[in-house]
Amino acid sequence: MAPLKLLRIYHVAIPLLKKVQHASATHETSENLVVEAVLADGTSGFGEGVPRAYVTGETMATATEELCRVDLSAFVHAPRSFEDVVQRCRELVMPGSERDPRRAFGNAARCALETALLDAYGRAFNTPMTAVFDCLPEARPIRQHRRWVRYGHVITVGSRKKEFLRALRTRLYGFKDCKVKVGVDGSTDDVTRLRRIRRVLGWQIDLRIDANEGWEPGEVRQRIEELLEFRISSVEQPVRHEHVAALASVRGSVPVALMHDESLCSLEDARRTVQDGTADLLNIRISKCGGLINATLIAAYAHRHGIGYQLGCQVGETGILSAVGRHFATNLAGIRYLEGSYDRHLLKERLTVEDLTFGFGGWAPAIEGPGLGVSIDREALARVTRHVQERSVE
Numbered sequence: 001m002a003p004l005k006l007l008r009i010y011h012v013a014i015p016l017l018k019k020v021q022h023a024s025a026t027h028e029t030s031e032n033l034v035v036e037a038v039l040a041d042g043t044s045g046f047g048e049g050v051p052r053a054y055v056t057g058e059t060m061a062t063a064t065e066e067l068c069r070v071d072l073s074a075f076v077h078a079p080r081s082f083e084d085v086v087q088r089c090r091e092l093v094m095p096g097s098e099r100d101p102r103r104a105f106g107n108a109a110r111c112a113l114e115t116a117l118l119d120a121y122g123r124a125f126n127t128p129m130t131a132v133f134d135c136l137p138e139a140r141p142i143r144q145h146r147r148w149v150r151y152g153h154v155i156t157v158g159s160r161k162k163e164f165l166r167a168l169r170t171r172l173y174g175f176k177d178c179k180v181k182v183g184v185d186g187s188t189d190d191v192t193r194l195r196r197i198r199r200v201l202g203w204q205i206d207l208r209i210d211a212n213e214g215w216e217p218g219e220v221r222q223r224i225e226e227l228l229e230f231r232i233s234s235v236e237q238p239v240r241h242e243h244v245a246a247l248a249s250v251r252g253s254v255p256v257a258l259m260h261d262e263s264l265c266s267l268e269d270a271r272r273t274v275q276d277g278t279a280d281l282l283n284i285r286i287s288k289c290g291g292l293i294n295a296t297l298i299a300a301y302a303h304r305h306g307i308g309y310q311l312g313c314q315v316g317e318t319g320i321l322s323a324v325g326r327h328f329a330t331n332l333a334g335i336r337y338l339e340g341s342y343d344r345h346l347l348k349e350r351l352t353v354e355d356l357t358f359g360f361g362g363w364a365p366a367i368e369g370p371g372l373g374v375s376i377d378r379e380a381l382a383r384v385t386r387h388v389q390e391r392s393v394e
């Protein structure tokens with residue numbers, strides 16, 4: 001099989017259909033990193049990462065620098081098998097993560113790189129990317145293939161009219177679960193808002209909330225108690241990461257599960273969560289966790305320690321990350337909720353030929369085929385590309 005010849009690093013700006021607002025940020029376009037791994041025989045594969053300073057501390061500039069500096073010597077020699085590729089990917093360490101005690105810095109870049117390598121070599125070996133799960137012994141206890149999975153909906157903060165329409169759409173579209181973003185400073189009263197939303201949704205839909213670090217440590221318990229009447233099943237990232245230790249005393253004293261998101265970016269973070277007892281659930285998003293391999297190892301670790309997990313997504317991720325998320329969703333057991341595959345509902349350009357948007361009820365099928373199982377629409381990629389850089393691998 002051919003060795004890796006070069007990396008092509010694309011800075012893309014994906015136009016969003018609507019402005020997305022939550023407590024940590026507001027987006028109108030999404031700045032993403034697309035990596036193309038080109039093998040010596042001309043085979044290429046694509047990956048995507050979404051660097052966000054408020055999640056892993058990465059920017060487009062730092063993520064690009066990581067990709068230019070990362071040690072790729074393992075890929076200079078041709079791999080013997082896809083399993084060999086997975087092993088080499090598993091051992092990839094981004095230079096910046098070595099200085100980060102959370103081992104998260106560089107994860108978006110790592111995700112783009114790892115996905116591109118797995119896609120390229122999956123195509124070269126005519127092997128689906130899902131073979132990754134069989135190459136990770138830790139994943140064995142949670143291995144479960146499903147042909148169909150069901151995504152949930154997210155209601156972001158917006159005007160009363162938008163909020164009503166989003167809640168109505170959630171109900172009419174037949175979703176079984178829904179996440180509501182709360183905690184945006186001063187803009188709204190969450191109790192009143194949840195009451196209005198529950199009225200539209202009815203009581204059949206599983207409702208959870210995400211505060212995106214918007215609450216102070218001292219008010220978490222009271223805020224949760226105020227919302228109990230709306231039968232919320234979990235509260236995601238109530239406080240900023242630096243205050244996360246405060247959740248240990250809240251956990252268990254409220255009848256609602258606590259979920260880490262911004263506080264869960266690596267296996268290191270997952271270990272800390274178990275050690276400090278700060279959460280019941282982890283929101284695993286592929287990009288911030290550094291790719292499919294790390295995301296799977298985190299899920300397996302959580303399972304071993306009796307912690308639940310869900311698949312999350314990054315606002316603005318394209319069909320590339322939707323495809324990776326789909327592989328995760330359709331191959332691992334015990335995933336509490338699924339988010340992602342919002343492509344057509346959120347993006348003006350999705351970058352993949354295939355439309356991965358879920359259908360009615362949030363249902364979506366497993367993806368088949370070698371590598372990532374989707375193909376890149378090169379014209380769409382050219383339309384959204386702001387800058388391209390190449391790194392040859394010798």
Ligand SMILES: [Mg+2]
Binds near residue numbers: 237
């Ligand atoms: Mg979140």
